[in-house]
Amino acid sequence: xxxxxxxxxxxxxxxxxxxxxxxxxxxxxxxxxxxxxxxxxxxxxxxxxxxxxxxxxxxxxxxxxxxxxxxxxxxxxxxxxxxxxxxxxxxxxxxxxxxxxxxxxxxxxxxxxxxxxxxxxxxxxxxxxxxxxxxxxxxxxxxxxxxxxxxxxxxxxxxxxxxxxxxxxxxxxxxxxxxxxxxxxxxxxxxxxxxxxxxxxxxxxxxxxxxxx
Amino acid sequence: xxxxxxxxxxxxxxxxxxxxxxxxxxxxxxxxxxxxxxxxxxxxxxxxxxxxxxxxxxxxxxxxxxxxxxxxxxxxxxxxxxxxxxxxxxxxxxxxxxxxxxxxxxxxxxxxxxxxxxxxxxxxxxxxxxxxxxxxxxxxxxxxxxxxxxxxxxxxxxxxxxxxxxxxxxxxxxxxxxxxxxxxxxxxxxxxxxxxxxxxxxxxxxxxxxxxx
Amino acid sequence: xxxxxxxxxxxxxxxxxxxxxxxxxxxxxxxxxxxxxxxxxxxxxxxxxxxxxxxxxxxxxxxxxxxxxxxxxxxxxxxxxxxxxxxxxxxxxxxxxxxxxxxxxxxxxxxxxxxxxxxxxxxxxxxxxxxxxxxxxxxxxxxxxxxxxxxxxxxxxxxxxxxxxxxxxxxxxxxxxxxxxxxxxxxxxxxxxxxxxxxxxxxxxxxxxxxxx
Amino acid sequence: xxxxxxxxxxxxxxxxxxxxxxxxxxxxxxxxxxxxxxxxxxxxxxxxxxxxxxxxxxxxxxxxxxxxxxxxxxxxxxxxxxxxxxxxxxxxxxxxxxxxxxxxxxxxxxxxxxxxxxxxxxxxxxxxxxxxxxxxxxxxxxxxxxxxxxxxxxxxxxxxxxxxxxxxxxxxxxxxxxxxxxxxxxxxxxxxxxxxxxxxxxxxxxxxxxxxx
DNA sequence: GATGAATGAGTCTTCATTCAT
DNA sequence: AATGAATGAAGACTCATTCAT
Numbered sequence: 036x037x038x039x040x041x042x043x044x045x046x047x048x049x050x051x052x053x054x055x056x057x058x059x060x061x062x063x064x065x066x067x068x069x070x071x072x073x074x075x076x077x078x079x080x081x082x083x084x085x086x087x088x089x090x091x092x093x094x095x096x097x098x099x100x101x102x103x104x105x106x107x108x109x110x111x112x113x114x115x116x117x118x119x120x121x122x123x124x125x126x127x128x129x130x131x132x133x134x135x136x137x138x139x140x141x142x143x144x145x146x147x148x149x150x151x152x153x154x155x156x157x158x159x160x161x162x163x164x165x166x167x168x169x170x171x172x173x174x175x176x177x178x179x180x181x182x183x184x185x186x187x188x189x190x191x192x193x194x195x196x197x198x199x200x201x202x203x204x205x206x207x208x209x210x211x212x213x214x215x216x217x218x219x220x221x222x223x224x225x226x227x228x229x230x231x232x233x234x235x236x237x238x239x240x241x242x243x244x245x246x247x248x
Numbered sequence: 249x250x251x252x253x254x255x256x257x258x259x260x261x262x263x264x265x266x267x268x269x270x271x272x273x274x275x276x277x278x279x280x281x282x283x284x285x286x287x288x289x290x291x292x293x294x295x296x297x298x299x300x301x302x303x304x305x306x307x308x309x310x311x312x313x314x315x316x317x318x319x320x321x322x323x324x325x326x327x328x329x330x331x332x333x334x335x336x337x338x339x340x341x342x343x344x345x346x347x348x349x350x351x352x353x354x355x356x357x358x359x360x361x362x363x364x365x366x367x368x369x370x371x372x373x374x375x376x377x378x379x380x381x382x383x384x385x386x387x388x389x390x391x392x393x394x395x396x397x398x399x400x401x402x403x404x405x406x407x408x409x410x411x412x413x414x415x416x417x418x419x420x421x422x423x424x425x426x427x428x429x430x431x432x433x434x435x436x437x438x439x440x441x442x443x444x445x446x447x448x449x450x451x452x453x454x455x456x457x458x459x460x461x
Numbered sequence: 462x463x464x465x466x467x468x469x470x471x472x473x474x475x476x477x478x479x480x481x482x483x484x485x486x487x488x489x490x491x492x493x494x495x496x497x498x499x500x501x502x503x504x505x506x507x508x509x510x511x512x513x514x515x516x517x518x519x520x521x522x523x524x525x526x527x528x529x530x531x532x533x534x535x536x537x538x539x540x541x542x543x544x545x546x547x548x549x550x551x552x553x554x555x556x557x558x559x560x561x562x563x564x565x566x567x568x569x570x571x572x573x574x575x576x577x578x579x580x581x582x583x584x585x586x587x588x589x590x591x592x593x594x595x596x597x598x599x600x601x602x603x604x605x606x607x608x609x610x611x612x613x614x615x616x617x618x619x620x621x622x623x624x625x626x627x628x629x630x631x632x633x634x635x636x637x638x639x640x641x642x643x644x645x646x647x648x649x650x651x652x653x654x655x656x657x658x659x660x661x662x663x664x665x666x667x668x669x670x671x672x673x674x
Numbered sequence: 675x676x677x678x679x680x681x682x683x684x685x686x687x688x689x690x691x692x693x694x695x696x697x698x699x700x701x702x703x704x705x706x707x708x709x710x711x712x713x714x715x716x717x718x719x720x721x722x723x724x725x726x727x728x729x730x731x732x733x734x735x736x737x738x739x740x741x742x743x744x745x746x747x748x749x750x751x752x753x754x755x756x757x758x759x760x761x762x763x764x765x766x767x768x769x770x771x772x773x774x775x776x777x778x779x780x781x782x783x784x785x786x787x788x789x790x791x792x793x794x795x796x797x798x799x800x801x802x803x804x805x806x807x808x809x810x811x812x813x814x815x816x817x818x819x820x821x822x823x824x825x826x827x828x829x830x831x832x833x834x835x836x837x838x839x840x841x842x843x844x845x846x847x848x849x850x851x852x853x854x855x856x857x858x859x860x861x862x863x864x865x866x867x868x869x870x871x872x873x874x875x876x877x878x879x880x881x882x883x884x885x886x887x
Numbered sequence: 888g889a890t891g892a893a894t895g896a897g898t899c900t901t902c903a904t905t906c907a908t
Numbered sequence: 909a910a911t912g913a914a915t916g917a918a919g920a921c922t923c924a925t926t927c928a929t
Contacts, residue, residue: 055888073379075288078923089890091927100924158378164436165375166286171436199457209454212429216421223377223384241422244412245458268913292899302915304902309913313899481909499805501714504902515911517906526903584804590862591801592712597862625883635880638855642847649803649810667848670838671884694892717919728894729921735892739920 058096060086065103070155073162074104108163108170111156112177120181124188135197136243138188143214143242144235150218151229157222182207199248206246213238271309273299278316283368286375287317321376324369325386333394337401348410349456351401356427356455357448363431364442370435395420412461419459426451484522486512491529496581499588500530534589534596537582538603546607550614561623562669564614569640569668570661576644577655583648608633625674632672639664697735699725704742709794712801713743747802747809750795751816759820763827774836775882777827782853782881783874789857790868796861821846838887845885852877 064085068077079100083090097103132138150157163170186203193200217234267275277298281290292313296303310316345351363370376383399416406413430447490511494503505526509516523529558564576583589596612629619626643660693701703724707716718739722729736742771777789796802809825842832839856873 057889075379079925080923083891090925091890091892092888094925095888098925162378165371165378166288168437175437205450208429209426212425213422215428216425224388237418241458244460245454247457270914291897293897303900304915304917305913307900311900483910501805505904506902509912516904517911517913518909520904521909524904588804591797591804592714594863601863631876634855635852638851639848641854642851650814663844667884670886671880673883696893718921719919730894730923731892733921737921 057086057088057092061088061093061097061103062106066107066155066159069104069107069162070158074159075166104159104163107156108160111153111160112174117177117181120184124184135192135195136239138192139210139242140235140239142210143238144231146214147218147229147231147234147238150214151221151231154222157218161222196248199246209245210242213242267309270299270301270305274301274306274310274316275319279320279368279372282317282320282375283371287372288379317372317376320369321373321383324366324373325383325390329390330394333397337397348405348408349452351405352423352455353448353452355423356451357444359427360431360442360444360447360451363427364434364444367435370431374435409461412459422458423455426455483512483514483518487514487519487523487529488532492533492581492585495530495533495588496584500585501592530585530589533582534586537579537586538600542603543607546610550610561618561621562665564618565636565668566661566665568636569664570657572640573643573655573657573660573664576640577647577657580648583644587648622674625672635671636668639668693735696725696727696731700727700732700736700742701745705746705794705798708743708746708801709797713798714805743798743802746795747799750792750799751809751812755816756820759823763823774831774834775878777831778849778881779874779878781849782877783870785853786857786868786870786873786877789853790860790870793861796857800861835887838885848884849881852881 061082065077065082068081068085072081079090079093082103083093086093093103097106132141160170160174164174165171182204185207189198189203189206192198193203198206217229217238221229274295278290278295281294281298285294292303292306295316296306299306306316310319345354373383373387377387378384395417398420402411402416402419405411406416411419430442430451434442487508491503491508494507494511498507505516505519508529509519512519519529523532552567556567558567586596586600590600591597608630611633615624615629615632618624619629624632643655643664647655700721704716704721707720707724711720718729718732721742722732725732732742736745765780769780771780799809799813803813804810821843824846828837828842828845831837832842837845856868856877860868
């Protein structure tokens with residue numbers, strides 16, 4: 036399953052990296068603080084204290100404060116995101132669901148779980164995307180690279196008359212929008228929790244209705 | 249039409265307010281700078297310069313920097329938003345569209361235009377909602393107050409078998425999500441422009457399919 | 462009696478002055494605020510509000526903030542103080558108390574009352590003397606001018622063997638010190654009140670013992 | 675002798691404290707500047723420059739500007755003052771002067787020296803006491819705690835008919851007042867210097883006369 | 888590698904003072 | 909005479925970043 040891969044990949048980038056225990060602590064503390072108080076409102080002093088480390092240590096590996104953000108978001112955006120996309124597409128292709136309904140069910144459940152498991156990073160990502168024009172462009176580029184690879188899949192089901200004959204980008208938009216409708220509130224307010232099973236079922240039900248020919 | 253009212257209302261709150269020409273310049277400059285660089289990355293010195301005004305003047309009316317934000321977002325969230333909601337519901341009720349399709353077309357076109365016309369404020373609102381736990385709560389409260397008033401309308405069309413028999417909140421969620429799918433990218437990246445007519449048509453088409461019984 | 466003269470003199474400087482009602486209000490408000498929060502911690506805005514007057518009005522008569530202080534302390538130090546000293550000496554000389562004890566009783570009662578009646582000004586005076594090297598010099602000059610005129614009186618009683626044969630300045634020092642011992646606590650903490658009658662009696666009793674030949 | 679202890683104690687609190695050389699420079703510079711220009715008229719920039727240190731360094735140890743004041747006055751009021759009082763009383767009790775005259779001579783010489791050696795701090799203390807209601811209360815509390823411990827000593831000499839039969843608090847008041855009469859002018863105007871030997875002699879002479887039965 | 892003292896530019900905010908109306 | 913909007917120079921404080929130990 037892709038889900039586990041996501042976590043594994045991200046965990047790996049922490050373990051494989053030539054980071055000392057203290058520097059990992061810095062990253063972990065930063066992840067929490069950034070998602071709680073936002074990047075701008077987190078001082079390097081805060082991070083050092085939360086990581087039980089001196090401020091000097093914070094700057095040993097990550098030359099700047101933005102370096103920490105990059106260390107958290109960079110792999111997420113530039114590696115983890117595309118790679119899981121590829122794997123995921125491989126999954127889809129290999130399994131080659133005969134039914135679009137089955138594919139949709141798989142996609143939705145997978146993505147919702149992913150979002151739930153990576154709430155903190157996604158929250159930081161959202162914060163930075165909204166505050167930082169540069170980040171949003173980087174994200175846009177990744178999306179633009181990944182999305183077209185999904186189009187053939189969509190077209191495949193359109194040819195089999197299982198999907199309405201709209202532009203693939205439009206269909207992708209609705210899929211993403213509808214999932215976001217469940218995910219965004221959870222990311223923004225840490226209070227609510229998401230019943231993934233129910234949400235997946237509802238999302239699939241609506242999308243199947245709305246996207247059938 | 250509600251659209252014009254929105255603009256009028258907001259324009260009024262600038263004109264009616266006991267603000268000097270210079271103070272209005274402060275507000276206008278802040279609106280632009282906040283939406284461009286974000287609230288945190290805009291210094292009061294920036295604002296003063298952009299408004300061609302001294303820093304002292306900035307603080308004459310708006311006691312604090314946050315006061316400026318409140319002056320921009322406050323009316324938007326606490327007055328404009330609810331008021332247009334009420335007016336809008338009045339519109340809907342009075343006109344009493346016999347067809348849900350007509351209602352939907354009206355809603356979608358209206359909301360998309362509103363979003364487009366208030367891009368900057370919405371961008372700031374998004375920034376603050378993501379960065380500021382308090383703002384998101386205030387927004388949530390407004391939503392919680394307005395949304396239930398829409399439910400009867402939904403139920404009305406359900407009884408007439410024009411709408412699928414799901415919970416009103418779920419139906420509202422999909423309507424909002426789908427519209428957000430068009431609006432969010434425009435808000436976040438000021439580059440793209442939205443073809444409201446086309447977007448309205450597409451949104452309506454999809455929602456009608458997905459929400460019919 | 463000298464006491465009333467003091468008040469009269471000070472009141473006169475308010476009434477006689479070519480000040481409008483509003484400007485007098487400024488002076489009254491300043492007197493209160495300065496004595497409560499100190500000169501430095503009182504802003505001209507505070508004064509304007511407390512006097513129910515615009516900031517512009519504050520500056521109409523008193524060109525600067527220090528001008529207000531001068532308007533309050535100036536007459537007190539440069540006119541009122543010396544003048545009452547003169548009058549008082551005239552009193553003493555004219556009445557020509559045969560007994561030093563009678564003179565002392567008169568002096569002490571008079572000065573303690575004066576201090577009590579002018580608490581606020583004295584408090585401000587104390588604040589400024591301690592904070593401001595210039596003020597203390599001005600005060601010192603006045604003291605140096607007034608004090609020598611008291612010496613003959615002291616010497617008179619020394620020649621009559623009613624007063625110990627110390628330097629007049631030393632005798633004056635003890636008289637002032639002892640009275641200050643009662644007055645200072647009252648000035649510094651507005652809470653206590655002084656039983657002038659009792660204090661006068663005690664002070665006189667001690668000084669007579671300590672200063673007799 | 676208590677005198678040396680005073681200096682030692684205060685010097686210790688500088689040396690023992692975990693302060694860098696630079697931080698001590700900050701404290702020294704502040705002590706001078708505060709006593710010269712007053713707390714309010716000394717900016718943190720002034721302090722930094724006088725200490726040949728960056729403003730950041732000033733704030734490293736002393737979180738706020740008031741923190742510097744506390745670092746200077748705090749130990750003085752809360753530790754040094756009471757401790758020397760205790761030690762001093764120990765001195766008095768142990769030595770158990772048979773003659774009140776001897777005790778008085780000892781007290782007066784000791785206190786006058788102390789005042790002279792701590793001019794700067796006392797000047798700042800005076801400034802703050804007059805400007806700051808809180809400081810004066812803290813000081814009052816210390817006085818209220820220390821003074822009653824002196825009363826038994828006074829009563830002891832009263833029983834031996836060496837001291838007039840007034841309330842101990844009244845006797846203490848005159849002792850303090852008379853000493854203050856010599857000390858205050860020196861503290862307020864840094865120009866004069868005090869001939870401690872002469873002042874002690876005079877003070878004792880007057881008090882003995884004034885306080886004998 | 889790790890520390891934390893040191894830096895200094897930058898931030899929000901206050902305030903005495905001026906001036907057009 | 910009176911107003912209060914406007915000014916801009918400080919002021920206290922923060923923070924990312926560097927460097928000697």
